[in-house]
Amino acid sequence: DVHGTYDTYGGNRDAAVRHAVQFPGIDPTVLISALAAATEHLGFGVTYSTTYFPPFQAAKLFSTLDHLTNGRIAWNVVNSYLPDAQRQGLGLQLAHDERYDRADEYLDVCYKLWEQSWDDGAIVLDAANDVHTDPSKVHEIDHHGRWFDVQGPHMVEPSPQRTPVIFQAGSSARGMQFASRHGEAVFVAAPQGPAGAELVTQLRETAAEAGRDPASMKIIHATRLIVAETDEQAHAMKAEWDRNFSVEGFLALFGGWTGIDLGGHSADTPIASIPATAMRTWVERWQREDPDHEWTVGDLARRLAEGGAGTAFVGSATTVADQLEEFADTTGLDGFNLITSPVPWGLEQVVDHLVPELQRRGRLRTAYTPDETLRERWFGPGARHPCSQN
Known part of the structure; x- marks a missing residue:
């Protein structure tokens, strides 16, 4: 999900609109109840911003979704950053680190609502004594902080996970600090080989410094998969993708991510000639x-x-499985986040060819444990969020 449009490239949003760069975009949270009814084991990770929605509302939303999915919900915690969003009446943008400061307190409020407001066994359903819920087991949280004043109690009884699985994707020093405290699954863009292993080790060390078991953080790398029955067919599919992708569309996306307008530069302009630190930071990994x-x-x-x-x-499935295994084994990654694949055949090829190959190698499950929550699937029976006892 995203709030606002990508309007850096060329000084306006035209390129983003023309090439459908995360526009138009519907509210993903509304889809979950329908998807949950059509599935039994699939987990759902929803991007939801701490910037424009009150924590009291977020806590109620994710408790509701956790009930509807029977414990299969995750929250990808983000801070909205697009300047265009504040022009939609959503409020003034904070500075980068200040957004994380606010998000820290935001999650503290949510944890208190999810973990402390309701005792186990609060709902008694005692018809004989005309008691649905025991008031002595429902508590106000009385949170008073820099950003939020929330009395409570939480409006929803404890859900299967209480706290949803927390995803996070911060790559800056402040973002990694935030992830070390909150993130159970952390998105990264890891280089291959030793540099990727160094990044993964750094993240696990930050978790340990925050008092967590480093194994309580799953580290997930972004990847695009183009899979076919043979290597030749897969490379032909990639060639078709290369012929049809929009340069302008991806530069509009890049502009939204970084605030750098490349609209005045030709395709053959050397990046080294562009005086923007963020440009060089992005390319450094590829230059390795x-x-x-x-x-x-x-x-x-x-x-x-x-x-x-x-x-x-x-x-082919064999080739890509080899590549994924090597990447994961040399970096210490726990898994991969599949970003947009060529449509309409990209995901179907992954399911039909790659999934069976990874299952054959023991890298993907072939069955699910009945009634396990998403967190239990990843961290074991009875697992709780690291902040659940704070």
């Missing part, structure tokens, strides 16, 4: 893979099209 290549604006768009901020893997 090909240090002699002079990266251009066109290369940037192509690389974003191939794998976003992550990595693209192309080939």
